[in-house]
Amino acid sequence: MARPQPPPWVHAAVLLCLLGLGGAIEIPMDLSQPPTITKQSVKDHIVDPRDNILIECEAKGNPAPSFHWTRNSRFFNVAKDPRVSMRRRSGTLVIDFRSGGRPEEYEGEYQCFARNKFGTALSNRIRLQVSKSPLWPKENLDPVVVQEGAPLTLQCNPPPGLPSPVIFWMSSSMEPITQDKRVSQGHNGDLYFSNVMVQDMQTDYSCNARFHFTHTIQQKNPFTLKVLTTRGVSERTPSFMYPQGTASSQMVLRGMDLLLECIASGVPTPDIAWYKKGGDLPSDKAKFENFNKALRITSVSEEDSGEYFCLASNKMGSIRHTISVRVKAAPYWLDEPKNLILAPGEDGRLVCRANGNPKPTVQWMVNGEPLQSAPPNPNREVAGDTIIFRDTQISSRAVYQCNTSNEHGYLLANAFVSVLDVPPRMMSPRNQLIRVILYNRTRLDCPFFGSPIPTLRWFKNGQGSNLDGGNYHVYENGSLEIKMIRKEDQGIYTCVATNILGKAENQVRLEVKDPTRIFRMPEDQVVKRGTTVQLECRVKHDPSLKLTVSWLKDDQPLYIGNRMKKEDDSLTIFGVAERDQGSYTCVASTELDQDLAKAYLTVLGNCRCPWP
Template sequence: GNLPQPPTITKQSVKDYIVDPRDNIFIECEAKGNPVPIFSWTRNGKFFNVAKDPKVSMRRRSGTLVIDFHSGGRPEDYEGEYQCFARNDYGTALSSKIHLQEPVAPGRSPLWPKEKVDVIEVDEGAPLSLQCNPPPGLPSPVIFWMSSSMEPIHQDKRVSQGQNGDLYFSNVMLQDAQTDYSCNARFHFTHTIQQKNPYTLKVKTSKCHCDASGWVFPGITETTPSFMYPYGTSSSQMVLRGVDLLLECIASGVPAPDIMWYKKGGELPAGKTKLENFNKALRISNVSEEDSGEYFCLASNKMGSIRHTISVRVKAAPYWLDEPQNLILAPGEDGRLVCRANGNPKPAIQWLVNGEPIEGSPPNPSREVAGDTIVFRDTQIGSSAVYQCNASNEHGYLLANAFVSVLDVPPRILAPRNQLIRVIQNNRTRLDCPFFGSPIPTLRWFKNGQGNTLDGGNYKAHENGSLEMNMARKEDQGIYTCVATNILGKAEAQVRLEVKDPTRIVRGPEDQVVKRGSMPRLHCRVKHDPTLKLTVTWLKDDAPLYMGNRMKKEDDGLTIYGVAERDQGDYTCVASTELDKDLAKAYLTVLERPDRPRDLELTDLAERSVRLTWIPGDDNNSPITDYIVQFEEDRFQPGMWHNHSRYPGSVNSAILSLSPYVNYQFRVIAVNDVGSSLPSVPSERYQTNGARPEINPTGVQGAGTQKNNMEITWTPLNATQAYGPNLRYIVRWRRRDPRGSWYNETVKAPRHVVWNTPIYVPYEIKVQAENDFGRAPEPDTFIGYSGEDYPKAAPTDVRIRVLNSTAIALTWTRVHLDTIQGQLKEYRVSTTPKSHRFPGDRNRGIVSRLFPYSNYKLEMVVTNGRGDGPRSEVKEFPTPEGVPSSPRYLRIRQPNLETINLEWDHPEHPNGVLTGYNLRYQAFNGTKTGRTLVENFSPNQTKFTLQRTDPISRYRFFLRARTQVGDGEAIVEESPALLNEAYTKNHVDIATQGWFIGLMCAIALLVLILLIVCFIKRSRGGKYPVRDNKDEHLNPEDKNVEDGSFDYSDEDNKPLPNSQTSLDGTIKQQESDDSLVDYGEGGEGQFNEDGSFIGQYTVKKDKEETEGNESSEATSPVNAIYSLA
């Protein structure tokens, strides 16, 4: 707000500022205060006039200096010590002194002298140090040694670089002279490298050793260790607190010594020591006073050991123990500023006020300086100031600003009014109420504007105004009020607390092992506070998951379509609201077909075997179970691969058996539970030598394709069975007679035809393989037959015995075998439209699945492999009546709640003369059923009306047709469900309504007029026979009647409105069952006394009678004679 405040430094540059010469200089100084502070600078203790130098500017509303070199100028002109002052009406604050330095760049500092370094001669085994002495720089340059060919010098425990940049050889060896040595310095800001003139070594050796055999070889005298750095047996080192201490011991000797480190009287500092440079250096990081003491290094080889002691003293620049803090006092209040620092040596404390030594400031009776403390008593308005405390010793200084502001201010709440804090249940929470006032107000908290002050138990009030709750519960929700009070007044603010349910994943993803291409689903079902917005995200391997086409995120999970190997990994479901989050993780393992085997190699090459070795591919998380070895040969089937052998997945080498005269090439396929790998890259080829065949063809057969030949066929040898070039087959045959002569023919194709053979005689057949190396062993003999001819005789004495309405028993006299002229296959019985087969040589059988109440014609033939023989004498027989099939349909209509109308059609297959119908029905309601009732009807009745006794129940109907043999198959239907009972009770029958009766009368009159018009048109159109109501038979001599056709005028051939004409010209039924005409073959119309059509009509051919007990033409045995097709 508008409260007065002395200046406070908020940002400043580091004390040691090394300038980057490639960029502008920015010396930072930022401060706050009220009024806004004004900035000024001193350089080297004197006022620095920024306005006089055009290259220097100060940022607006800031004290930061910008020195611009883009238009020229040298950074070294601005080196010095800078200090920033920030002033306003209530005091002056100071920055630390900022030491601005330019790095000693190669352009300004002397280079290595262009000296000519003589060749350095050194004895083999002697120690050597090559000095670097790099040019100075800020910061110090990085030193490294290289050869003149820019190869790094190899370093080890014998040859290494010291901290001073020199290169030390514990002992020189002959190979050290094979290169030269150059020291290089890389400077930080300029990124330039300077190279010193290289050293060249000449290693002298004069000693040699001769062994008993006379061989001469050089030798080196072994020596005890000696220190090259530091010299002597002891040294000392001083280090400042807080920096890294580096102790170093480099020793010479043959062989190169090992270095070990110890601390006198104790262990090396734990957790902060590190050995470097092949144990030659000991680094102790962040040194403290406890690290003082004596350290020693022990250098040893097999010739002896020495040690060097380093006394370490830790000094300290000043560091804060108690830094002074800003002080706000009310008029008349007391206070103090405390400035305590430590260091080695102990720092001196100096106080300043507004940048001037406190001793030279005007006297202030309310202020008393007592060493590191200033005490204020009974302060008054107007005594505000900024005090500086400077703690310094020979190693550095600390400067701190702290203002004393004397104010008279009533309480103020600094937080926004009516805050809303939302917290997750059972979490720790804090309600903030920052306040200000002078004197310092007291702050109290209340809940819902009443009750005692909240402090204690689940609540803890802090001095800064915060109210902390260890565990937020649902009952802690409400409005909290903080009240700040001092002698000048009070202020208050309200904070509303809402406690939310935590977000929890109640079913997270589980580890899964899935096959490639499958569709895994990762669950993530979340429960959260409904008033918070939930966001569910998925991570894969801790990175956001890309949702492509294959990833589908749903409310309770993630589905991966066509999972691939790249989908394997950790999946994390993250459910988050603005207040909290929960996560669950699972690992998805994808099983894939194995990678192909590789690097096939053939070894152990032999005449009939070879060893094949391969390197398995990755099993892709599913162990390899098998290896399939395949081969290809380039003579018989080039490019065609064949399976050779199969081996367990645990092997990667196998001895393969080979066949002669095959140019092999192998490949390997790996198999796991997911599938087979791609084939490996084929091996090199391997050619085996030829040999005579060892096996003959299999599957030798002889059979005629015509009546005067015999075709001999066999399964030819494959590429691995041929064993040599020019594979051929020697075919031998003779009639099955030991005295017969053998005939032979040599062929290459796997077949040979013998002509001019007698009809169906047996032959002995042999097929032998042969190649240019010789013949296979003597082959086996097979029996074949020459071609067959048609049988010459028919079965005789065929006798029929009727078993029932659908089956007969047959007997006949067999055909003599001499007339078969081949191999007898079967006797076949033909009864239109079916035939019945009786395999083998037999003289009896049963013919079933005949139609009842029909006349049949029957004849027989005998067959062989060539075909049918002559037909037997035709026999005729009738089948007796049977039970009828079910009625074609049973339709149920419920015009009202009291009646049910049934309507049905005759059976499609009456199988005799219909004698009537049997109807059984029962009421049911749910699982309850009533008793079964029975009705019998005459054969011409096709309607029945049932008076309901229960308007709620449904009915189940079983309707059967009947002949004198018995009842046929039932058709079963159920009445549809009615409306519920409550509606039924209140139902009004529409048929009793006056408006409905009038509408129906009008429709009936219109239909009657249309019928009259239709009949007049028919009487004009053409001639057709009309049957009266007694259903007289049509004249069978009338051709038009026989084929079911009638003559009409062209106009009558047009379909009626809203009808559909079928392909045969009939008019199909529409939804209404009361269409005027249905045309059918042999169908008959029926008229009521009023002349209207009744009944249901179909386009099927009716075979049953339609009135009385007389049968129709279709069911008469006279018209049911089936003749042989």
Template sequence: MARQPAPPWVHTAFLLCLLSLGGAIEIPMDLTQPPTITKQSVKDHIVDPRDNILIECEAKGNPAPSFHWTRNSRFFNIAKDPRVSMRRRSGTLVIDFRSGGRPEEYEGEYQCFARNKFGTALSNRIRLQVSKSPLWPKENLDPVVVQEGAPLTLQCNPPPGLPSPVIFWMSSSMEPIAQDKRVSQGHNGDLYFSNVMLQDMQTDYSCNARFHFTHTIQQKNPFTLKVLTNHPYNDSSLRNHPDMYSARGVAERTPSFMYPQGTASSQMVLRGMDLLLECIASGVPTPDIAWYKKGGDLPSDKAKFENFNKALRITNVSEEDSGEYFCLASNKMGSIRHTISVRVKAAPYWLDEPKNLILAPGEDGRLVCRANGNPKPTVQWMVNGEPLQSAPPNPNREVAGDTIIFRDTQISSRAVYQCNTSNEHGYLLANAFVSVLDVPPRMLSPRNQLIRVILYNRTRLDCPFFGSPIPTLRWFKNGQGSNLDGGNYHVYENGSLEIKMIRKEDQGIYTCVATNILGKAENQVRLEVKDPTRIYRMPEDQVAKRGTTVHLECRVKHDPSLKLTVSWLKDDEPLYIGNRMKKEDDSLTIFGVAERDQGSYTCVASTELDQDLAKAYLTVLGRPDRPRDLELTDLAERSVRLTWIPGDDNNSPITDYVVQFEEDQFQPGVWHDHSKYPGSVNSAVLRLSPYVNYQFRVIAINEVGSSHPSLPSERYRTSGAPPESNPGDVKGEGTRKNNMEITWTPMNATSAFGPNLRYIVKWRRRETREAWNNVTVWGSRYVVGQTPVYVPYEIRVQAENDFGKGPEPESVIGYSGEDYPRAAPTEVKVRVMNSTAISLQWNRVYSDTVQGQLREYRAYYWRESSLLKNLWVSQKRQQASFPGDRLRGVVSRLFPYSNYKLEMVVVNGRGDGPRSETKEFTTPEGVPSAPRRFRVRQPNLETINLEWDHPEHPNGIMLGYTLKYVAFNGTKVGKQIVENFSPNQTKFTVQRTDPVSRYRFTLSARTQVGSGEAVTEESPAPPNEATPTAAYTNNQADIATQGWFIGLMCAIALLVLILLIVCFIKRSRGGKYPVREKKDVPLGPEDPKEEDGSFDYSDEDNKPLQGSQTSLDGTIKQQESDDSLVDYGEGGEGQFNEDGSFIGQYTVKKDKDETEGNESSEATSPVNAIYSLA
């Protein structure tokens, strides 16, 4: 982070510098004056032949000047040429070719003359040339034949154009020729090969010339290159070899210069131009070029290297750049040097250019024309376009070389003088008039200007004026009589007042007064001093990972009377605020930072008077760029060296490289990890397997992530060998009771070691002396048929290819297929543990009856009936599994108060065996679940109404409900009150004793076992009484007599009456609770609740009870048992699937029972209860 100082002129706004401190004096245009050239074409004027020709010449004067031209130093009669016209009030020539004509006919040297009665001004001599872009001459180019390693120059020789064309080389595919220190284009347009390589003949080479004015490109016939070599280019692994020459057997050579020739040369350059020195050398290996200056250093501020150090450019040459320069070309075979002697000449340049001279009658003055150059230029004076020698004599004028002196000038002395200074490299022409005037002082700037400046800055107040004789100027502040000069003030000759350091007390009104012998004039400037703009919290340098968010702060303090603008630059260019950026007054946020966001960010806080800058650098940590230029060397039968060039780490160091390989036989196109190496290496020896056609690539890894894979290397195939390993994961398992399937994991490409990989499969019965059976298999499985039931076998699988067999394999034990078990568990004993769980115990079966591997003992059980009379239950069978050879287990999550039946089987891999004797047991009564839909309503401030529905799972005979409630107000809690209700009661009203307090109610159902789960609710907060009552009373008084209101009330009353009648009928039918006999009776479609698997308590007419429950037996997905033998002191049995807890539940709805019969699930407890006494 750094503050960037703003340039001084940025802080000094409204500086009215109409006259430079030493500049020429301008005469107001309302006064008579000689002509002055204001605009003209360049000296070398090149035009496009397709356009009209425009030669500019503009001038001012009073009276307005007239114009005429010369062409090739002879008068150019415009009126006689219909194609040539002159613009009105201007000397600009327009040559129109729309009606025909050749632009080349108008080439030549033109000069413009601007004249009025006070003199004549001249333009430069303008050399008009028409741009040319000639075609390339037709030629047939023979193929260029060259020996590998030899130097080569392909000459371009472009047609001469005006101006000279831009040269570039293209390939036959219209791609630019790739250039480097070996192959490059010289300044003359030729293409130089320091040494030719075999790969250079892969394309043709065509020189192209682009002509600027005509926007055309001319192409030369292409060169075809033939490279002779004694070493055919068959080994693709050498294509990117770092020392290609030694690898190819090319003879190495010391450097020699291709351009310029010899050991020394000279070059001349004009002052102010660019000096371009060039050295191109041949050699093997390619030479490096270095530049030096004899007796000193290269000018670091002006020198730069181009074209891979083959060219040295020095800009804006001056005389001190003369001297001897030399280039040094070197390779490992040696070095040579070429010396270039540089001479700097100079076209004329001004030391003191003549300026307009304004005098009063009787005054003295002088015109000075001093110029320098190499060689020294000559000076020629003219007056009104004529040589001074041929002008009428003037006794008041004296010529002294480069100076003309005027004494006691008179009105008749007015004229325009020309100074022409020239040497062999060019000329300079300057006009300067002498004007003799009597003019009283006048102010040239607007009156009473307001100037605003920044505190502590250097400021200049300008007061442009004119008068002849030249007036004197004085400054005053706030009307005070003392002249401002000295100390913090300085008055320049042109009248400008400089305040060296602005302070608050410098604010005020400044008056400038100009005086000469003819009178005086004055003007006022009001100066306001403003506080500077300063960034007091600057953005800080940050390092961010790609994809994160960056926040750059920029908080500014400025003068409140000035409008502040905060903008941002990125890399010193205006920042585009896109969708990923958010700019606020004091910050910039970049979301999802990407690599392109890296760079310098400059906060620019500016007002109309000044600005402040603060810069911070954002470094983005990104994934590394892909490695490149993979190369295989040190090729061996079982190893190879892989070398690569690392890509850019994108500001996060590379930590690892992953080398991957691909083979084209087993899994073509699939890449596998081969090895991993530290980020500090770029070369590794890779261990290889036999008979694999390898291709490699490399991935770089840093803290941010992985790069894209590199481009693949060349392929490399290793020789074959017998397998050194055998397939793994060999298994023998029966798929039927009389077979055994032998399977294994096939070997991959790196373990096959040769072609035609196959497997020798052997098997025999275990612990017998039978001969081995064997078969050769090409796949990964083999089925042995006609085997006894569940017999162990020894199995061996050996790999083999065309080079031989693998090592002798180890034997693996497999088994033939299983059959169903032939016996059931005996002595099954059931012990009821609680209302929802039982423990089981049984005797194991004999191993020979299992006929396979014993997987588990399994209990099948079902709910036969409920102890609640006439209650239908689902008899869907559930199961509980007890893995392994165990003799006890627990079945949990049974329905309380129910009759159950249970059978047991033994299970192997084939399936269930026969079932044991059926056992019956009964679960005792349990506690109910929580009452459903407990509702608390507060119709007024005196009562609270409670309503609830019966529990979903009564789990026995319901004895009633227990309600506990307590009043509370904040942290203050009242005494708890307990109410008991009968099982039929589902409503209760509480009379409030405290209208401010709230109430907390807890309700539970109970059986003879005890109270079940409780549900808790709180009463709502008491309403605010005053406002709603008053509003209601006012509203009632207003609308009670309205007809629509009376009709609405009548309709509501009628509707309430109908609802009361319906409710009365419903309640009168719910007084008795006999149970419909539903066991094993299918539900009819006439009862939607029965279709849904629910049951109702109803009277003799089978009408449903209001508020009856929808479900008795619910299906709940299998969960792990909460009970185990550990809980009941019977040892370390596991949970559900291990300790025998059952799989499955009863269904909530009968439909669900039937559709989800394959799911192992069971209800937590019975759904409903008998609300009448059993």
């Protein structure tokens, strides 16, 4: 018998309930607020030329925002083009080609503006490109004549598709080319032979390109080989086919995969080994591909820069190639600006901090216009990556944009400044009931809003001091975390939100339930075919919860046939057959938790036992 670990009776919802606890407080939609972009297309938007084009832009706000677009930084007049329309209550563009037109005519850089009377929010700059799968140029290829034992490279040179096609090699009869340490495809699509053998003449070699959007495969005219044989193939020391020479350099962006490649010729076929100068390869991120000819390091960071070298060796000698790796970085957030909700007269700040290599520059905008060209605001001060607001007034409402960029990319963030006078209000249903299993961690939610932002306190059973610290933790969004539930934690919890304009409160009733436990588990058993076997499964559970007991065989739901009898505390199998051998898992579950216990049934020999 076995009990899976960790204990399966742990309430599964606990794994989810601790997510998003530090989220920003949102303004209820019935209150006035500037626009917020809620959905947009990716920055590099590649579309299928056979379909209508969709460029997404959705936003919320009160009043509901209106939308307009720019294309290549100039106003894009949707009304003037009969093929272009904007979805109702949305900024999403639809470009329809059912009545003709070329998608390529609409390529360019698009940006969406969502506007209401309190400000303007911007989408990213969306670069629209149409997928391309150009035809392979026709060419007649002469047979490739090569000496036995010599190295050979068959070049693919695929047409430049968008996105780049997937390359693979096959014969003209569509049989895959067998690849191994001696013959393999490089990252550039070429097929490399470390040394040619007579058997390589038994097939031809065709490079194939598979294009993503059209799902088409284009095949290059095949290469045929003519191998000139000799009495004996001379053994040779390794020599690099790719990259050339003894040293090269490579640049990779932070967060991307680094792929280093070394392909060598030689007789016998060389082995490839990889090293990093002054340290070990990062074991958690490094993996070898293509018969050790490629080293991939996933999600690189600045620490992965340095000198790597590959060693190609056979019994005739060894050579090495050094690759100097530089890790650069497109901008990434250190402190992304967040919406600022203030009451009249309050102070606040927007912070926009990003890092990158080279170090990115920061540009502030307000309602889509450069800040320096906006009307002066004596209550606003710009200090590099921070905007400071003092004694804020209703007239200060706006949407600010921070654009941070370097030669490798950019980040654009919108953050609004909203000035409101709102007494506290509760945002969830009143008097909720939360049931939780003993000794679990749980969360009691109390979403709230007010301006100035209210302070929130929790009390238990309407008395005592504010709950925070020890077994309790209150998060920014008002949620109360109880780290380990005990029986004495059962009761009524009250959250109270207070600001200068008033207070609001809500209650949550917490009930603590006993865990479901299998106290008599099924035992491993060895039985003869044709006999009867019983697997026990006795369960203790909280009587206020509904218990369900089910069985799995080999981790799949068990069908209870006419040879089986399932009772509350056991499973009986009559006339055991060979097919009954396997693992049996008893699953005892309530609406809050579950417990599992597993046993293995082994069926032996022939037993000519009469069926009862």
